[in-house]
Amino acid sequence: MRKIIVVTERQAAFQAKVAGIKNFDEAFEMVKSAVFDKFKMHRAGLSLILQVMPTNLGAYHILGSNVIVMNSYVLAAIRKLSGSEGEYNAYLFMVLAHEYLHSLGITDENRVRQMTFELCKDALGDDHSSTRMAKEDPSSLFPQLRTMVQTQFGREFHVVKDFDKSSQSYIQ
């Protein structure tokens, strides 16, 4: 049976933008604009750090800090497993949205998950990979993640250059 997927023109335009994301900074700009449109919340001056972490952890935000740490092991795995840049970008958008909401002071995990889901659903539609990953978790799209065993935290931290650069110009 054929499934009919309905997206609005606004969602289709946003889907195309997410599909075309070229780097972390672009992904984050889209997250910030989507969060502002939906929740009227904004903050500036965040840094992104990449670290190898256990597979069950996508990213984390240290409460009260300006740092988001993303699991570079999971990122590399999803880049490899995803059939397209589109799915990798969908993951990037969803994870950054989740951590950005935490950085806005929302500590409750269930609330952040619900808000991330609503945000993705609203901006990208029910059937988009970001929305599906926000509803469940990335392993719903990439079941292979469940069998990957990576239990250690790496000792190296890589700071992503030029992240959140649009707000850096405000700070100077």
Ligand SMILES: [Zn+2]
């Ligand atoms: Zn969380």
